Amino acid sequence: MDEPRRPSSLHGTSHPGKIPGATRKGTETRARIIKGALEALENGGMEALTTRKIAASAGVRLATLHYYFDNKESLLLAVLEDLIADMAEAYQADIPASHDPQERIETVIRSMWRYVQRTRNKQLAQTELTLYALRTQGADWLAARQYNAYIDFYSKLIFDGMGEISEDKKQIGTAVARFMLIGIDGLILQNFALHNDGDTNEGVETLIIATQDLVRRLQAEARLAAG
Template structure:
């Protein structure tokens, strides 16, 4: 099996694992279920991954990277601070409604990692990455708009991450998009109220 072939098989197994988890949940994403979804023999799985946990680690990393990329892209471009915040929140929410299953799986994987001995650090890195990106984007937005945040940026990043986490989980339960959009609008307004003139 060539190196490129092994890499391709790894990618197919990661994609298959995500499909199984979205459809059936993390608990049912067994090694056999994943190789069955990928239409591969069981031996290929063990050639590509040391364990199911290693594959789940890859899935978490991919989802985290995807979320971060979407956040960065949404904040790109010109416009005043209010329009950039609105655009970013709207883009984030469009991604949630487009792929609700993946977002549900991300919560399942976070809790799974926290409960598995030796995997707690993976969940911590996942959320630390989110917080770092939020802080970076908030800093960049303030600098480009010529304002300063009136609360410490790390606190603001944690606040924003908490709101987005909470509103996503609540929507996954009740699918109330109308009220969710109102929450996001209020979040944008609150962020703007925390932007002061730079001295």
């Protein structure tokens, strides 16, 4: 594929690359390419993410792959969006409704860790994606896009279903999401490296308590500021 460059138009969360006119075949082909790229990334890291291996995994010709994605970054962005969509679907089925932010934080973190445990290869793929973006000149925007997407995703979960989200709640949600991601990223690396579930489970419990304390403090500060 061509040298790294940011897709010219991302249109919010719309898919990058060339999108054929809403045909079923085109949609299925594009999905196969994304799946092939994700499988290559999960099984062999960035070194395995070559156009030939992706095309072979997807069962398409190289020319077809280049038609849908004219550079590696546009394909990786599509892979990232697919990862987030998979995570969102898993959480939706796992997180019961609650109007208490404290309960939601506990539920979200526990759900998050269950998802991590059953998707080890996906977690490694996301780490590979981050490192690639940070190391590749002109691709650092992809790492920022990745983390901003995760922060936005988790921040919305905290106050989801609680009516209109005020500006204060948005700020609290963003701060709490950043904090949770710091903890989860550390737990993932520790667990995968040391294979010590006991220490990791203790870490999950500590993260829940610390995050609940944080949201209580931020809510108290917001009430004081509002008078």
